Amino acid sequence: MKKYIFLIILLISISVSSQTDQEILKKIYTQSLTNGKSYHWLNHLSNQIGSRLSGSLGAERAVAYTKEELDKLGLDKVWLQPVMVPRWVRGAKEYAFIETSPGKTTTVNICALGGSIATPALGLKANVVEVKNFEDLEALGKDKIEGKIVFYNRPMQADLINTFAAYGGCVNQRYKGAVEASKYGAIGVIVRSMNLRLDDLPHTGSMTYADTSIDKRIPSAAISTNDAELLSTMLKLNSSIKLYFKQSCKQLKDVQSYNVIGQITGSEYPNEYMIVGGHLDSWDLGDGSHDDGAGVVQSMDVLRLLKASGIKPKRSIRVVLFMNEENGLRGGKKYAEVAKQKGENHVFALESDSGGFTPRGFSFDCNDASFNQVLSWKPLFKLYLIHYFEKGGSGADVGPLKTDSNVLAGLRPDSQRYFDHHHASNDTFDAINKRELELGAATMTALVYLFDKYGINPISNQETIKD
Amino acid sequence: MKKYIFLIILLISISVSSQTDQEILKKIYTQSLTNGKSYHWLNHLSNQIGSRLSGSLGAERAVAYTKEELDKLGLDKVWLQPVMVPRWVRGAKEYAFIETSPGKTTTVNICALGGSIATPALGLKANVVEVKNFEDLEALGKDKIEGKIVFYNRPMQADLINTFAAYGGCVNQRYKGAVEASKYGAIGVIVRSMNLRLDDLPHTGSMTYADTSIDKRIPSAAISTNDAELLSTMLKLNSSIKLYFKQSCKQLKDVQSYNVIGQITGSEYPNEYMIVGGHLDSWDLGDGSHDDGAGVVQSMDVLRLLKASGIKPKRSIRVVLFMNEENGLRGGKKYAEVAKQKGENHVFALESDSGGFTPRGFSFDCNDASFNQVLSWKPLFKLYLIHYFEKGGSGADVGPLKTDSNVLAGLRPDSQRYFDHHHASNDTFDAINKRELELGAATMTALVYLFDKYGINPISNQETIKD
Structure with missing residues (x-):
């Protein structure tokens, strides 16, 4: 045999x-x-x-x-x-809204970024400052950022044929956005989802606090592309609107x-x-x-x-x-x-x-x-x-x-x-x-x-x- | 100016x-x-x-x-x-089932092929003969086909890289299936959908009666790939099962x-x-x-x-x-x-x-x-x-x-x-x-x-x- x-x-x-x-x-x-x-x-x-x-x-x-x-x-x-x-665990589903005046709110779709800390248990509400990149942060300075939520809204570049190149050109907002914004006293970060199309889904992904001390760490979330457009438009009409968000994620x-x-x-x-x-x-x-x-x-x-x-x-x-x-x-x-x-x-x-x-x-x-x-x-x-x-x-x-x-x-x-x-x-x-x-x-x-x-x-x- | x-x-x-x-x-x-x-x-x-x-x-x-x-x-x-x-108009949604014994039926998903005639108003029920191609019809002959529904079940060839080539290798079943089957006395035609995956959706498409005289024309429908597999399996277990189908399409x-x-x-x-x-x-x-x-x-x-x-x-x-x-x-x-x-x-x-x-x-x-x-x-x-x-x-x-x-x-x-x-x-x-x-x-x-x-x-x- x-x-x-x-x-x-x-x-x-x-x-x-x-x-x-x-x-x-x-x-x-x-x-x-x-x-x-x-x-x-x-x-x-x-x-x-x-x-x-x-x-x-x-x-x-x-x-x-x-x-x-x-x-x-x-x-x-x-x-x-x-x-x-x-x-890292996400905890309860995140919740966020834009408040144009007290009691007048519009819900938006967000999700915590992987590695982020939670917001305070009752959530976080603050004015929003929109930027496209870290240079914008520097140009605005601490005066205009302190106590606010930084909203990174640089879209993926549609005319790049390889979408990974477009991702590469944007992902520093997500990965290092919190580190950079916290240097200017921001209290939270919202990042436009790394998505080439307009839809309602927030996209998570990893972020870092690098060597930021624990007390300086700020919560960081992604917002859907549709809602990033909405938030941006509303900010242009009224820069004093506020964003509320709440997330309960945790690093174990x-x-x-x-x-x-x-x-x-x-x-x-x-x-x-x-x-x-x-x-x-x-x-x-x-x-x-x-x-x-x-x-x-x-x-x-x-x-x-x-x-x-x-x-x-x-x-x-x-x-x-x-x-x-x-x-x-x-x-x-x-x-x-x-x-x-x-x-x-x-x-x-x-x-x-x-x-x-x-x-x-x-x-x-x-x-x-x-x-x-x-x-x-x-x-x-x-x-x-x-x-x-x-x-x-x-x-x-x-x-x-x-x-x-x-x-x-x-x-x-x-x-x-x-x-x-x-x-x-x-x-x-x-x-x-x-x-x-x-x-x-x-x-x-x-x-x-x-x-x-x-x-x-x-x-x-x-x-x-x-x- | x-x-x-x-x-x-x-x-x-x-x-x-x-x-x-x-x-x-x-x-x-x-x-x-x-x-x-x-x-x-x-x-x-x-x-x-x-x-x-x-x-x-x-x-x-x-x-x-x-x-x-x-x-x-x-x-x-x-x-x-x-x-x-x-x-050409489809009329009411088509309906079909496999009958294993009187009263014992399983519904299957079909749709009329474009250009097909309707079934009689009460539908059509007959034994089914499964073939892969027109040569099979010839081999079976009038004896084994007359009065039956011919079921064409040659799948698209999965190992062809260009799926249009796979389509080209199958579509004669759909386009000329009725013409060929009617020569042997078939009373209806059911064709496996031109679809490479297994799902529940029937795929329509054009068919011809060529120079078949009006009284020899037979109704022709597509069946979903999942139901084609089902029908084929059931026929292997019991060749005397019947198929019923009803469609009310019309050429205006x-x-x-x-x-x-x-x-x-x-x-x-x-x-x-x-x-x-x-x-x-x-x-x-x-x-x-x-x-x-x-x-x-x-x-x-x-x-x-x-x-x-x-x-x-x-x-x-x-x-x-x-x-x-x-x-x-x-x-x-x-x-x-x-x-x-x-x-x-x-x-x-x-x-x-x-x-x-x-x-x-x-x-x-x-x-x-x-x-x-x-x-x-x-x-x-x-x-x-x-x-x-x-x-x-x-x-x-x-x-x-x-x-x-x-x-x-x-x-x-x-x-x-x-x-x-x-x-x-x-x-x-x-x-x-x-x-x-x-x-x-x-x-x-x-x-x-x-x-x-x-x-x-x-x-x-x-x-x-x-x-």
Whole structure:
């Protein structure tokens, strides 16, 4: 019997190795589109578990579920990597209104920013000063800001094609808005949601107090884009209107959580590691389907698709589901720290954390030799409408793994709809298209297959000693 | 005063002509993304007017509305082109169930196919024979089909990347299913909806009776993909189950309708026509936002964007909003017929009728010289992530304009989500993303700008005599 199994494995190996890259890619895409698991997994993660903020019950259940599912795949190794994570809780639903005169109010949609302190228990009411950026704060000075609520209202730039660039141009209002405003005596901060469209949903996200002393910390919330427009218009008509808001969020003690890791051990270079990953935690308003349930299930499916396509990798391929990308990056840092302690050689890392939309390609953080190698594979991807291969960032969780010679990459899906959902209550499963998700998983698998087959940074590979 | 206006126009002309193509494209995209009208127009067309099947009140109102809006743009000419169109009405909502034994029924979701006759007033109940294609009919023969309902259940092929290819591989079941089944004595036809995902929505679409005599015509309906799966499973368990369905649709007399046309007259070659268009009619189940409200408003915006970007075209640019693409193509045929009568030289025609999703590029129906010219512009589009330039079809409405030397083109948006909505009740405005729609309008405008500037088919242009 053993002999037969050996023969079958041998025959599969021969048949795979004699296939062209075109044939292998075709197999991977077909497998993902006709027999993919990503959508099924995401359905469970989103609809059975739901939001998964670090330290929450959802996060705990997501760790257990994804570990269990990886266990079923017949990988060589599946384990949990402990990591201490921050725990912030939103508390009761936030409430806010604009008061034009005593008793005359208009409710607006807000949500606390992740990491913010609460308002006083009875809420906070004050005049509002609208600014576009930190320079405006300086120009206004303490006189005009002290005792007021600062309203950051710089919209995302609509004429940037890549919406992540528009996000990058705005997010300092959210992340550092409280720190900067408190320097001028502001007592609260309201930030226009990072959303390119006009709607009623506030978008949360992380903020920092940096080294602001505890007594100087001020509560900070996001307001929907429609209500940001409303507030701005009302301020133009009457600068003495007031804003009231109330939130009861709280930073609790750090708790134990985990990165979830699965591995196919390499047949030739088991000590060279290639990882694919996304983050398991998500903000608490939606169910985190795009951010980053999609990246989680796609990364899991990469290992399954390799196996299902009969590919036996030469290097060790790991899926890493990182905990706490959203408000601490503890999982990404921990993974890199442990890898360093163990002297593990991470030659490649691919992250999917830009939504589950139609994949367009990848951005790379690597040297020219590796990038040219990638460009030589471009024709293989043309059939699948994968055309974007550019140098640029990779992803927050894999970032700490960067070395001079390795390759970091980020999947780049179509970005137009992403910020309609990002960190808001409509980041939910119904916004996911099954085929788009599956095309992403296949595209990631194809890149992993090619890098495993041809090696990373060919010069350094010549020096690799076989285990 | 007149002198000043002249000077201003001259200055604008000089400033535009001294700009590089990169700068002009940047201007077009920025204008569309920050000041586009497509989304506003589509909101009205979808939410104030709604579905627009040929001959319906909606179609009539859509003609009036789009004419009115074109009138406001300050074009050189706006007019209605009369065309007689068929009028088919659905009547009361269809009803269907599977009967496993007398009195034991399960309701399923169906809708009549466009052009189908009604069932008898009390409905139709019969045994069901499932087939995948017309060859199956032949293999089964009259014996096994006569007196039964034929159930076409060939799914769209999931592993095709271009979903239009998957549609092309299936749609003969819908279009010719009744003709073929009636040859073997079938009394009704049920077709699996042309939808790649599993859901509860039936998708309508046109069907033909070709030259089938009136007494041999059989009613034909689409069933949702979920219910197609259900029916198929139940048939496997018990081949003697029956299907009941009832529909009261009707083909009425042809009625008068219109193509809506607007024109910017060319400054150098006014007798060379370049057109952009989409179809104004839509199926009646949703509001036709993707099919083809998107193409209508994008085409309208092309002329507005040219003007707003200070481009004064050399050739005459027309927007043509075609009537009756869905169930007759009368508008497209009429436009070509009139153009021929008038001896109008249509050097270029671009159609947008593949949904309002993120544009990926164009397909072209043209000679090699023109196609190579297009390829030379590819680098200009890279910034906008427009990468798809392939030979292939253009569009149904512009098809009749084909000559040996002109260029026909079709906008190619991302196709993954299109058939989730196509011809179904969820082809509605909420499935439209504003930026995706605007990127499409800008991409169309950029192509029109380049073809106008550099000419179509340079060889024949040398022979062009200035008007």
